[in-house]
Amino acid sequence: MAKLTPFLWFDADLREVYDYYARIFPGTRRVSATEAPEGVDGGFGPLTLEFEILGQRFAALNGGRRAAFTEAVSLAVTVDTQEEVDRYWDALTADGGEESMCGWLKDRYGLSWQITPVQLLHGMSNPDPAVAARVARAMMTMRKIVIADVEAAARG
DSSP states (O other), X not given: OOOOOOEXXXXXXXXXXXXXXXXHSXXXXXXXXXXXXXTOOOOSSOSEEEEEETTEEEEEEEXXXXXXXXXXXXXXXXXXXXXXXXXXXXXXXXXXXXXXSTTEEEOTTSOEEEEEEHHHHHHHTOSSHHHHHHHHHHHHTOSSOOXXXXXXXXXX
């Protein structure tokens, strides 16, 4: 049976990468690791590492500086509360992370994330186009999404 696993290229020790995400996302699980075969420059630490975050499996490569993450790919975390928004946002932007707009950010490795409360998703997909437009306009003014502001925009 085929399966799909996002494969991420880092210029970092993958043990450090794993520890970073495991601190942010409780329940993160290490699946496997491979060391670089003799004669293959893997930089430092394991060459590859598989792990799960929030039940999603990822494969990581310690590939050096030949490639970098861009905003063309991001990982979206859907949350229920402002406390979750704040916790993930603060943890992922700490230690070299960077805020962007509309709930997007980059972590310290340059990987883009979207921290998205369900209230934003519901507001943006509201069958009343006026409500959806107000929520979208409110989102466009935010960096980190503030649920109270999304709900106020939905109410008009």
